[in-house]
Amino acid sequence: MIITHIATEVAKLAKVGGLADVLYGLSKELIKQKENLLIILPFYDSLNSDLLIFGKKETKTHETLGLLEYQQAYLEDIPLILIKEHHQKKFFRRESVYGELDDIQRFLFFNMAAFEYLKELKSDLVVHAHDWPATLSLALLKEFPPQNFKSCGMLTIHNMKHQGRCSKKHLEPFLNSPLSSEFFEKAQDPNNPSLLNLLKLGIEYADHITTVSPTYSKEIQTEEFGYNLDKLLVSKKDKLSGILNGIDFNYWDPKSDPHIFSNFKENPINQALEAKKDNKEKLFSLLNLKKSDAPLYACITRLDPQKAPHLIAEGIKHVLGKGGYFFLQGTPSSLEVKKLFNDLQLEYKENLNFYFYEHFDEKFAHKIYAASDFIFIPSLFEPCGLTQMIAMRYGSIPLTRKTGGLADTVFDFEDPKVEDIKKTGLNFIKPEKTAVQSLIDRSFDLYYNPIKKDTVVQNCLLQDNSWQESAQKYKVLYKLIISKA
Ligand code: ADP
Numbered sequence: 001m002i003i004t005h006i007a008t009e010v011a012k013l014a015k016v017g018g019l020a021d022v023l024y025g026l027s028k029e030l031i032k033q034k035e036n037l038l039i040i041l042p043f044y045d046s047l048n049s050d051l052l053i054f055g056k057k058e059t060k061t062h063e064t065l066g067l068l069e070y071q072q073a074y075l076e077d078i079p080l081i082l083i084k085e086h087h088q089k090k091f092f093r094r095e096s097v098y099g100e101l102d103d104i105q106r107f108l109f110f111n112m113a114a115f116e117y118l119k120e121l122k123s124d125l126v127v128h129a130h131d132w133p134a135t136l137s138l139a140l141l142k143e144f145p146p147q148n149f150k151s152c153g154m155l156t157i158h159n160m161k162h163q164g165r166c167s168k169k170h171l172e173p174f175l176n177s178p179l180s181s182e183f184f185e186k187a188q189d190p191n192n193p194s195l196l197n198l199l200k201l202g203i204e205y206a207d208h209i210t211t212v213s214p215t216y217s218k219e220i221q222t223e224e225f226g227y228n229l230d231k232l233l234v235s236k237k238d239k240l241s242g243i244l245n246g247i248d249f250n251y252w253d254p255k256s257d258p259h260i261f262s263n264f265k266e267n268p269i270n271q272a273l274e275a276k277k278d279n280k281e282k283l284f285s286l287l288n289l290k291k292s293d294a295p296l297y298a299c300i301t302r303l304d305p306q307k308a309p310h311l312i313a314e315g316i317k318h319v320l321g322k323g324g325y326f327f328l329q330g331t332p333s334s335l336e337v338k339k340l341f342n343d344l345q346l347e348y349k350e351n352l353n354f355y356f357y358e359h360f361d362e363k364f365a366h367k368i369y370a371a372s373d374f375i376f377i378p379s380l381f382e383p384c385g386l387t388q389m390i391a392m393r394y395g396s397i398p399l400t401r402k403t404g405g406l407a408d409t410v411f412d413f414e415d416p417k418v419e420d421i422k423k424t425g426l427n428f429i430k431p432e433k434t435a436v437q438s439l440i441d442r443s444f445d446l447y448y449n450p451i452k453k454d455t456v457v458q459n460c461l462l463q464d465n466s467w468q469e470s471a472q473k474y475k476v477l478y479k480l481i482i483s484k485a
Contacts, residue, residue: 001036001123001124001125001126001478001482002036002037002038002121002123002124002125002126003030003035003036003037003038003126003128003478004037004038004039004040004118004121004125004126004127004128005023005027005037005038005039005040005128005129005130006040006111006114006127006128006129006130006134006137007019007023007039007040007041007130007134008041008042008097008098008107008110008130008131008133008134009023009041009097010023010024010027010039010041010075010078010080011023011024011025011248011251012024012048012051012075013041013047013048013051013052013075014041014044014046014047014048014097015360015362016097016098016302017302018158018245018384018385018386019130019131019158021245021247021248021386022130022156022158022212022245022386023039023130024075024078024248024251025245025246025247025248025251025467026245026246026467026470026471026474027039027078028076028077028078028248028250028467029246029248029466029467029468029470029471030471030474030475031077031078033471033472033475035475035478036123037078037079038079038080038081039078039079039080039081040080040081040083040114040117040118041080041081041082041083042082042083042085042091042092042106042110043069043071043082043083043084043085043092044092044093044094044097045092045093045094045095046094046095046096046097047082051075051076052073052074052075052080053073053074054071054072054073055071055072055073055074056072057069057070057071057072058070060116062112062113062116062176063176064112064173064174064175064176065085065087065109065112065113065116065174066085066086066087066088067085067086068083068084068085068086068113068116069083069084069085069086070082070083070084070117071083071084081114081117083110083113083114083117085109085113087109089102089105089106091105091106091109091110092106092110094106103133104164104166104170104198105170107132107133107134107136107164108136108166108170108171108174109174110133110134111133111134111135111136111137111140112136112140112174112175114134114137115136115137115140115141115144118137118141118146119144119146121146121149122148122149123149124149124150124151124482124485125141125146125149125150125151125152126151126152126153126154126478126481126482127141127151127152127153127154128153128154128155128156128478129153129154129155129156129202129206130155130156130158131156131157131158131159131162131199132162132163132164132198132199132202133164133198134202135155135164135198135199135201135202135205136171136198136201137153138153138155138201138202138205138206139179139183139186139187139201139202139204139205141153141205142205143179143180143183144177150482150485151485152207152481152482152484152485153205153206153207153481154206154207154208154209154210154477154478154481155202155203155205155206155208155209155210156209156210156211156212157199157203157209157210157211157212157220157383158211158212158383158384159306159383160199160220160225160226160227160229160383161227161306161381162199163189163197163198163199163200163227163229164197164198164199165189165192165195165196165197165198166195166196166198167194167195167196168184168196170196171196183201184196186200186201186204186205187200187201187204188200190228190229190231190232191228197229199229200229200232203229203232203233203236204232206239207239207481207484207485208239208240208241208477208480208481209233209236209239209240209241210240210241210242210243210474210477211240211241211242211243211383212242212243212244212245212383212384212405213242213243213244213245213383213384213385213404213405213407213408213409214241214242214243214244214408215242215403215404215405215407215408216242216381216382216383216384216404216405217240217241217242218242219381219403219404220233221233221234221237221240225381241477243470243473243474243477244384244405244408244409244465244470245384245386245389245405245470246389246465246466246467246468246469246470246471247386247389247390247393247465247466247467248466248467249393249466249467252369252390252393252394253393254272254275254370254393254394254395257366257370259362259363259366259367260279260366260367260369260370260394261278261279261282261283261367261370261371262275262278262279262282262370263275264276264394264395269454269457269458269461272395272457272461273395273454273457275370276370276371276373276394276395276396276457279367279370279371280296280371280372280373282371283367283368283371284371286367287355289325289352289355292325294323294324294325294353295319295324295325295373295374295443295444295447296324296325296326296327296371296372296373296374297315297319297324297325297326297327297372297373297374297375297376297399297440297443298326298327298328298329298368298369298371298372298374298375298376298396299312299315299326299327299328299329299330299375299376299377300329300330300365300368300369300375300387301329301330301331301377301387302330302331302333303330303331303332303333303337303338303341304333304337305333305337305380306379306380306381306382307330307377307378307379307380308378308379308380308401308431309330309332309337309340309341310340311378311431311433311436312328312330312376312378313340313341313344314433314436314437315376315378315436315440316328316344316354317344318436318437318440318441319353319440320348320351320353320354322440322441322444323353324353324444325353325354325355326353326354326355327355327357327368327372328341328354328355328356328357329357329359329361329364329365329368330356330357330358331358331359331360332358338358341356341358342356344356369390369391369393369394369396370394370396372391372394372396373396373397373447374396374397374398374399374443374447375387375388375391375396375397375398375399376399377398377399377400377401377406378399378400378401378428378431378436379400379401379403379404379406380401380403380431381403381404382400382401382403382404382405382406383404383405384404384405384408385400385404385405385406385409388400388406388409388410388425389409389463389465391460392409392410392424392425392460392461392463392465393460393461393463393465395457395460395461396460397424397425397426397443397446397453397456397457397460398410398424398425398426398460399425399426399428399439399440399443400425400426400427400428401427401428401429401431402427402428402429406427407427409424409463409465410424410425410427411423411424411425411427412425412426412427413425413426413446413452413455413456414426414442415427420459421459421462422459423455423456423459424456424459424460424463425456425460426439426442426443426446427439
């Protein structure tokens with residue numbers, strides 16, 4: 001049996017957000033657990049090829065897709081098939097992974113090309129598709145099932161909001177055999193019947209659907225979080241489950257991380273705290289800031305509406321008002337959001353405690369995780385969230401809104417119902433300014449109570465959010481669905 005991920009991101013090669021970390025971390029763990037696995041990814045021009053060891057290349061000329069190249073490669077021990085196209089539209093030869101006007105066509109093309117490869121694999125096949133850009137492959141698997149081998153499909157929904165709506169005419173140029181009328185019924189958008197909805201297509205065709213945390217798997221069955229597909233998901237609830245993402249514990253390891261100033265030693269806690277202090281001092285000195293004992297808050301995020309930029313801004317103001325530091329490393333998703341934080345920069349230009357770094361910079365993110373005292377994550381919704389898990393690994397206390405995966409991984413240190421060892425952070429519920437302010441107030445109190453604070457930091461350091469357990473849960477599902485195929 002081969003588990004074949006169809007994905008548009010893989011950490012270290014092409015990363016926009018957490019999806020990339022999931023593909024890398026889950027694959028590494030499944031390989032460690034002796035599974036036979038492959039990731040199929042577009043061969044983007046921007047891919048960091050230095051990290052790859054290349055193998056064989058196969059070519060195929062397809063009636064509608066043109067010349068396709070399937071390049072075998074290894075990222076460390078992860079086997080990949082990178083699809084290179086020679087299409088006149090240069091679908092993968094762009095500057096960024098997403099954000100192009102023809103993203104839909106680019107990824108429909110990718111699925112068609114991936115399926116051409118899948119159908120030649122001489123093995124039982126679990127096709128694991130990630131989000132709307134990979135769902136067409138699940139439908140093709142059922143429309144044109146490979147002969148002589150068993151096949152089944154799993155869909156993981158990393159974010160319900162993005163559904164990939166398009167029209168029939170986007171798909172038609174790539175087809176060389178007609179699709180069934182059932183296909184078009186399954187793809188039909190519930191709100192606008194003239195459109196296809198690719199996420200819905202995947203939900204309809206998958207043998208099992210997962211989301212990236214148990215809480216989110218329940219939330220998406222409600223009107224508030226289901227983005228019009230909630231009723232469909234309720235009807236599929238017997239084959240829908242939530243498996244918490246993990247983080248790669250080798251990559252995110254403060255004991256060996258080459259990107260931080262001072263590596264944490266083995267336990268005990270005092271040594272980790274000393275290393276954190278050193279990381280903070282060195283980061284301050286890198287940024288020409290005076291050494292300070294005031295708390296350092298951070299946010300490392302896409303600045304997308306999901307991440308509640310307006311609440312991040314409230315948090316910044318309140319932290320600065322109380323004499324703390326706030327480092328925001330965020331990539332704005334719109335000019336409006338960029339302006340919000342550029343205006344804050346102007347407002348606080350005399351106040352060096354606010355640092356806004358508008359770039360995606362993985363290495364610098366490591367330094368912030370290691371140096372910060374708190375990571376602020378006020379998301380309006382959060383399918384799983386990785387930043388809180390990374391933060392805990394680096395002894396930075398997460399301040400989170402109680403939603404999705406945040407609610408499954410961060411438990412308030414003042415909640416009497418929570419087991420002591422699980423008290424790893426501070427939660428708030430209402431996405432409102434006053435709730436953010438009182439959250440920050442509580443975190444300042446915690447910071448200035450070192451005994452309590454060090455206990456929470458220690459709990460953070462002891463959490464095991466590695467992939468081990470979650471990968472086992474995926475394995476159980478893969479085996480279940482292939483046994484029914
Ligand atoms: P999402 O997938 O919604 O973006 P997650 O919390 O699941 O959010 O994952 C975010 C990942 O992307 C984490 O690894 C985080 O460190 C990284 N990240 C987000 N923004 C930046 C940035 N500006 N620079 C570096 N890394 C970032």
